[in-house]
Each structure stands twice: as structure tokens, then as C-alpha cells.
Amino acid sequence: xxxxxxxxxxxxxxxxxxxxxxxxxxxxxxxxxxxxxxxxxxxxxxxxxxxxxxxxxxxxxxxxxxxxxxxxxxxxxxxxxxxxxxxxxxxxxxxxxxxxxxxxxxxxxxxxxxxxxxxxxxxxxxxxxxxxxxxxxxxxxxxxxxxxxxxxxxxxxxxxxxxxxxxxxxxxxxxxxxxxxxxxxxxxxxxxxxxxxxxxxxxxxxxxxxxxxxxxxxxxxxxxxxxxxxxxxxxxxxxxxxxxxxxxxxxxxxxxxxxxxxxxxxxxxxxxxxxxxxxxxxx
Amino acid sequence: xxxxxxxxxxxxxxxxxxxxxxxxxxxxxxxxxxxxxxxxxxxxxxxxxxxxxxxxxxxxxxxxxxxxxxxxxxxxxxxxxxxxxxxxxxxxxxxxxxxxxxxxxxxxxxxxxxxxxxxxxxxxxxxxxxxxxxxxxxxxxxxxxxxxxxxxxxxxxxxxxxxxxxxxxxxxxxxxxxxxxxxxxxxxxxxxxxxxxxxxxxxxxxxxxxxxxxxxxxxxxxxxxxxxxxxxxxxxxxxxxxxxxxxxxxxxxxxxxxxxxxxxxxxxxxxxxxxxxxxxxxxxxxxxxxxxxxxxxxxxxxxxxxxxxxxxxxxxxxxxxxxxxxxxxxxxxxxxxxxxxxxxxxxxxxxxxxxxxx
Amino acid sequence: xxxxxxxxxxxxxxxxxxxxxxxxxxxxxxxxxxxxxxxxxxxxxxxxxxxxxxxxxxxxxxxxxxxxxxxxxxxxxxxxxxxxxxxxxxxxxxxxxxxxxxxxxxxxxxxxxxxxxxxxxxxxxxxxxxxxxxxxxxxxxxxxxxxxxxxxxxxxxxxxxxxxxxxxxxxxxxxxxxxxxxxxxxxxxxxxxxxxxxxxxxxxxxxxxxxxxxxxxxxxxxxxxxxxxxxxxxxxxxxxxxxxxxxxxxxxxxxxxxxxxxxxxxxxx
Numbered sequence: 001x002x003x004x005x006x007x008x009x010x011x012x013x014x015x016x017x018x019x020x021x022x023x024x025x026x027x028x029x030x031x032x033x034x035x036x037x038x039x040x041x042x043x044x045x046x047x048x049x050x051x052x053x054x055x056x057x058x059x060x061x062x063x064x065x066x067x068x069x070x071x072x073x074x075x076x077x078x079x080x081x082x083x084x085x086x087x088x089x090x091x092x093x094x095x096x097x098x099x100x101x102x103x104x105x106x107x108x109x110x111x112x113x114x115x116x117x118x119x120x121x122x123x124x125x126x127x128x129x130x131x132x133x134x135x136x137x138x139x140x141x142x143x144x145x146x147x148x149x150x151x152x153x154x155x156x157x158x159x160x161x162x163x164x165x166x167x168x169x170x171x172x173x174x175x176x177x178x179x180x181x182x183x184x185x186x187x188x189x190x191x192x193x194x195x196x197x198x199x200x201x202x203x204x205x206x207x208x209x210x211x212x213x214x215x216x217x218x219x220x221x222x223x224x225x226x227x228x229x230x231x232x233x234x235x236x237x238x239x240x241x242x243x244x245x246x247x248x249x250x251x252x253x254x255x256x257x258x259x260x261x262x263x264x265x266x267x268x269x270x271x272x273x274x275x276x277x278x279x280x281x282x283x
Numbered sequence: 284x285x286x287x288x289x290x291x292x293x294x295x296x297x298x299x300x301x302x303x304x305x306x307x308x309x310x311x312x313x314x315x316x317x318x319x320x321x322x323x324x325x326x327x328x329x330x331x332x333x334x335x336x337x338x339x340x341x342x343x344x345x346x347x348x349x350x351x352x353x354x355x356x357x358x359x360x361x362x363x364x365x366x367x368x369x370x371x372x373x374x375x376x377x378x379x380x381x382x383x384x385x386x387x388x389x390x391x392x393x394x395x396x397x398x399x400x401x402x403x404x405x406x407x408x409x410x411x412x413x414x415x416x417x418x419x420x421x422x423x424x425x426x427x428x429x430x431x432x433x434x435x436x437x438x439x440x441x442x443x444x445x446x447x448x449x450x451x452x453x454x455x456x457x458x459x460x461x462x463x464x465x466x467x468x469x470x471x472x473x474x475x476x477x478x479x480x481x482x483x484x485x486x487x488x489x490x491x492x493x494x495x496x497x498x499x500x501x502x503x504x505x506x507x508x509x510x511x512x513x514x515x516x517x518x519x520x521x522x523x524x525x526x527x528x529x530x531x532x533x534x535x536x537x538x539x540x541x542x543x544x545x546x547x548x549x550x551x552x553x554x555x556x557x558x559x560x561x562x563x564x565x566x567x568x569x570x571x572x573x574x575x576x577x578x579x580x581x582x583x584x585x586x587x588x589x590x591x592x593x594x595x596x597x598x599x600x601x602x603x604x605x606x607x608x609x610x611x612x613x614x615x616x617x618x619x620x621x622x623x624x625x626x627x628x629x630x631x632x633x634x635x636x637x638x639x640x641x
Numbered sequence: 642x643x644x645x646x647x648x649x650x651x652x653x654x655x656x657x658x659x660x661x662x663x664x665x666x667x668x669x670x671x672x673x674x675x676x677x678x679x680x681x682x683x684x685x686x687x688x689x690x691x692x693x694x695x696x697x698x699x700x701x702x703x704x705x706x707x708x709x710x711x712x713x714x715x716x717x718x719x720x721x722x723x724x725x726x727x728x729x730x731x732x733x734x735x736x737x738x739x740x741x742x743x744x745x746x747x748x749x750x751x752x753x754x755x756x757x758x759x760x761x762x763x764x765x766x767x768x769x770x771x772x773x774x775x776x777x778x779x780x781x782x783x784x785x786x787x788x789x790x791x792x793x794x795x796x797x798x799x800x801x802x803x804x805x806x807x808x809x810x811x812x813x814x815x816x817x818x819x820x821x822x823x824x825x826x827x828x829x830x831x832x833x834x835x836x837x838x839x840x841x842x843x844x845x846x847x848x849x850x851x852x853x854x855x856x857x858x859x860x861x862x863x864x865x866x867x868x869x870x871x872x873x874x875x876x877x878x879x880x881x882x883x884x885x886x887x888x889x890x891x892x893x894x895x896x897x898x899x900x901x902x903x904x905x906x907x908x909x910x
Binding site: 007008009011012013014015017018019021022024025026028029030032033036085086088089091092095104106107108109110111113114115116117118119120121122123124125126128130132135136162165194195219220222223225226229230240243244247248253256257260263264267 | 651652655656658659662663665666667669670672673676684685686725726727729730732733734735736737738739742745748749751752754755756757758759760762763764765766767770782783785786789793840843846847849850853854863866867870871874878879882885886889890892893894896
């Protein structure tokens, strides 16, 4: 009945503890970063004001921008890898019976709740200089010096994909399961081969899921700190590492804040782009 | 003293009046039905009595006590919802016990009262079941027991049979009515189904667009509707615009869209025009012209016939007159070979012609 | 297996590929677990001899004990608080007017979309300002900021499927609004509450980057693992990782197989 849909605006008071927390730990901190990004940092002294020095610096110092591009590149590599590995799994999950699907879901979802650092430790033990792979290959006499499996982009991408694959598979699965299978049956009854059914029906209809998954993984990948530090050593630098370093070692809050806003801007741009694409693919 | 009394009760949502200046009293032991199409304000009225909706104006009394503004849990009403609203995580026993627990009734008395209530609805053996393990009819009975066990002043039923299939619904109607009589509990019943209203109620309140159209016993509501809306809503009827063409000592002759009818003169006619109602089951369908005392007989042609099992429904076009709906009990072998197109005669008794008061 | 997906070999290829992906997901963790039981002073696979040597080491080392203790303490403080804040908010959103509900919901889950590095930076800044960095006063609210959205989502989803007439039925039977919520609504939405609590615990227990900013002397388990890992890869790190894994895997399995994640039954049916 229509009586319940009105709702009571007094109920919104229940939000106040949460909103109060967010004001202290989310809105005010963000505002402070915004203000700081326009402050001046000279001789370890921060002057609040309206200066563009920090933004000019990160755009012109040659390093920040390069690392920013590298971060974007890295995020793209991670996103594409997740898509390539995740799509077939999502397709299989859709085709499976309930039992198999539950197990697949378990293996896909459980990483979401498994510590990133534990997963990175696992990869260190496998890919490290004296990790399982190098040890074994040297034992067998196939190689004499350890292969560089870690402390490079490859190692970082591998370890991050291991963590973020779930974020790709879930939206893909969501989009695939939403496709009415009678549409595919109709296509094949009209004479389309299984491959053509996939290319002309299934794939296009799953594009909203592809967009959502890619956006999510890309955004998450832009913010990675831990895995590049562990798996990349100092050979793979990302913008979050630069931000951390500016604050923890250089105490340069204004520049760190400007970089953080640069990161947010990039993520915002990605979200807008994704919304555009989503509209195009009919999500 | 009435069990429930609503005085000038009003409920507005924004500028829309869901219930408009409603007066209504339910006497002790009375079964009152609020009947109307969806959106007529009947559910809002029930929810105001239950306390979930606060009226913008007017007062509500339950058991002689003004409860306007008092929250639902202090109103002593027993409520049965359309979807039963059984607590899914509690056994049948716990469901029924809940209201007693909330009232702080002591455990030994709780036990005997729950058992008594479950006995009333014939579910004594089901007390440890969970709601999900019960059929629709059983769930309905648990909901009833749960509402009755608190010995409420008034039982409120909000379309309680809506989710049951037809056979079960007919059965539950009788069962509920028997139980209500046995306990002599004042009851407010909300439905949009006129069969339910007619078969169960002591009194029916027909509502439309937030106002009461007519209050009366089932018989009065069906036989003597006070408006075109009520006539239309309460089952099938032939409604004609009519004007008086002649008058004798005890009868008026009316021209109803070309059909000449005689009506008892006891019925008032304000001005020259009126709307008359003839219930289709009161018209006799004849194969040959037979004149009867106190009836008019007219000729016509069958336009369509619909076989409904226990009855057959015909549409008859009267010569130079309107199309008339006639319902005939299927008592013979169905041999009236009333094919569309075949000529028939209609016999309409005087007392079947009812002039709707303007 | 459903029919109508064409010839068997593409399907078989799909199965093989997916199994490889799952192997990729599971094998590293399995290897980690196996290696943690080595009796040697170094890591190798397969270990020449097995034993609990490194678990004993982990349990007796005060560094690890302190780190685990702090992480558990934070998670134990965060979980109920997160549940309370998130559940209150979810109720407010569910019972409030339709207008504005969408935007308020967006506000309540907004910390989820922000990279944790930026969130950590901001929280570090205000913690410095308030002089509470490196204390529970900073750790707990910081963790709450990222756990509350998960409670809002999981409890909110449960409330959406909850039939409000149950609450009305309780009230008509003499329960006040609060008692109706306590006796009826909360028990019925328990799956959502459990999911929210487990999410909160695991997320707080595993949180790294925000705590990394806030902590200087205090070390949570992820921080201790990180600094140990940066210093030297010893079998003790495999042992502690396995312990962490066991806890989170048990909680995850509890969530999954009781069907609380992703609407459980509905999707899996």
C-alpha cells in the first residue's frame, strides 16, 4: 500500500553517527588535502594560501608526470590481464550447474577477503631470487643464474592480478548471468554457429559488465602501494609510492596533497569515461 | 458503548485526502466490513484504527477510550495482515506467544492461553512447526490465533484471504465467521471482494475516494444501493436512465431508455428523472410471451450467452430499447436453446425495479 | 551441465583455462601453507623436513605476539562499532523518505570509492593535527571509515528484502517500535548483520596502508609482516601468513556457504 512509501524523515537521524564519523575521517581530511595542495612549501615550512607551485612542480619536474604515466600504464596492464583471465572464468561460471558454480564462486570471491600481504608473501616465495621457480630451474641445470621474475613490472602485474581478478570476474558474471539464454537459443535456431552466437549476442550483451569490471580494476590499480613495494622493490614506482615518500620522508604535505588530487582527478576522469562508455554499450 | 468509534476522522497525504471526514462505529460483537476498490481509503482507515497511521483530524475511540495519538502497541487491537506477517524465525508456538510476552503475562498462563488459541484454530498439533513449513491456510490460522490470543478489543483483518486460492478462501470465510460469532469479538474487515463482504458481514461500509458511500446490512446494500456507484460495485446490475411517463395508484410507469417498466409507488422519485436498477437474476427469461401479474413482459433478441456453470448469463436486446443483462439459474438440463439471434421475452416484476435515490 | 553450447571442444578448452586460472589463484597460497611447516632454517619447496618449528617461533616471539594482539584488539573494537554505525545508517536509509535516499546512500558508501592511499593521507593529516597518531583513537575511526560502508551495504540489502509488516504485526501485538526491531527485525536480518560483522573484522584485520601512515611505534600484524618481509624472507613469515590465511579463510567460508555473499542462494540457484 502507498502508506509506507512516504517514510519518516526523522529516520535520517539514524545516519548521524555514521555521518559524524565521516566528517571527521573523510570530509574534513579531504578538505584539508585540498587546501594543502594550494599551500607553499619552502625550507620545510608550509604556508597556507592559494599558490599553484605544487601543481606546477609536479607537472614540470619530469619525474612525477613520468611516474604518473607509468602508474596508468601499469593499471592498464593489470586491467587487461584481469579481463583476459577473468572473462572465460565468468563464462564458465554462467554455464555451470549450481554446485560447480558455488565452488567457482568460492575460489573467485575468497581472494577478496584474503590479506593482500599474505598473497604477496606467497609470490615472493615463488618468484624470488631464491624462490621455488629459480631454485628448481637451477637444480635441474636449466639455468645458471636466477631469472629476474620479481623486482620488475612482470612480478608486480602478476601479484596484483592475483588480488584484483575477483573484482573483474564478479561484474562480468553479473552481466553474463543477466543475459536471457533464450536470446542465444533464438540466434542459434536462426542458424548462427556457436562462435557467431558468442560474438554477435553474448559478447555485446556482456559489455556493461566488461566496462564495470575494467573501471573497478583500473581504479583500484591506480591506488596500489603495497604490492609494488614488495614485488617491485624500487624498480617499479607508482604515484602512491611517491605520495607516501613525500609525506613520510620529506614531510612535504603540499606536494603530496597535490599528487593525491592528481590521482583523484585521474580516477574521476576514468569514472566519467566509464559512464560514457556504459551509455554507449547500453548498460 | 461502541467498541470502536471514529468521529470526523480525516487523513491527508499532501493535498490528497485519503480519508475524508469519516464517522463509523462498531458495536460489541459486530462484524463490520469496509468494502471498496483499491485506493478508496479502507486500508488507511484500518491502519488508523490500528495506530500505524495518524489522522490529521478527528478522534478514534477503542473500548470507550480515546486512542488518537496512542501508538499501536498500546491499543489492544488484534491485526491480521494479507500476507499473515508471521515471524519467520519463530515457531508457531512462539509466534502466538509473542503478544503475551510483550504484555508480561506470566509463563504458566501464557502456555495455557497459547494452547487454547491454537486449539481454537485447530492447530494444536502444529505448535513446534516453523511458519515456512505450513500451508497458506494454516499460516492464516496461526495469524488469527496470534491476533486473538491477546484478547483484543477489536479484531482488524486487512484482506486476510487475498493470498489464498478460491476454494480455501470460501472455506476460511465460514471458519472465520464461526469463530468470530463464537468469541463474539468486534471485527473490522477490509476487502475489495463484494462476495466476501456480503457473505460475512453484519454491516457493510462501502467506501469510495475516501468517503463512505453507504452503510447497511448486506441485504440493504445489495437490494437498495443508495447510489449508482454502490449498485455498480455490488455485483452485476442493469442500470438505466429513466423518466416517469405515467402514474397510477400504486405504480409508476417509467421509460428506461425505451424499455417501459413499472415500479412500486412507494419509491420516491425526485423530479421527473431517475436511475433505475434491475438485478439480472430477477428478470425471467421466457420463450413465449406470457403475461404475469405485477410484471411487464417485453420481447427481444438474444445477443450473447455465457455459460458459467451454475448460471447462464444472457445479453438481450429489447426491441427499440436497451440491452439487458439476464442471469438464469442453470436448473434444467440447459435446454433453453437460447442461441444468439433467437427471439425471447423478458418478464420484469415490479418489485425488481429499484429507483436509486438521487 | 546445460545443453546447447555447441561442440564439446571449445567448452573443454574453457574448463581447462578456468582450472588454470583457479590454479593460479590457489597454488601460491597452497605452496605458502606447505612451506610454513618446514623444519629448516630457510624456505624451500618442497621442504626437506616438516615440523612446527616456525609456528613455535611465531607464538613465542613478542614482536609477533604484540602485532597480532594489536590487530585483534583493533578489529574487536572496530567490529561492533562498525556494526552499530552501519546498521543505524542502513535503518535510517531504509525508513527515511524516498526523496534524497539515493544521495544519502552514496554519501554513506563514499569512502569505498576513494583510494585508500588518499584516505590514509587525509586521516594521517587530521590525526597529526589532533595529536592522536599512533594511538587507538586514530586506528579505530580510520578503520571504521572503510568498514562502515560494507555494513551499510550488507545490512541495507537484508533490510530491502525484509517485510516491514512483520514489524507492524509485532507492534499490533504490543511491542514498542524498539522491541519490535529487537525481537523481530534484527533476528530476521541476522544474515546481513553477520556478513557485515565478518567483513568489518577481516577488513580491519588486514588493513595496511592507512595504518601504515598512522603508525610509528605501534605495529599491527600487516605492518609487522611488511617490515619483516622488507628485511628478510624467513619461514616465520610463511607461518604467520598461514595463520592469517586460516582465520580469514574460515570466516570467508562461513560467509560463502551460508549463502550470505552476493545474495547467496539467489545467484547460485
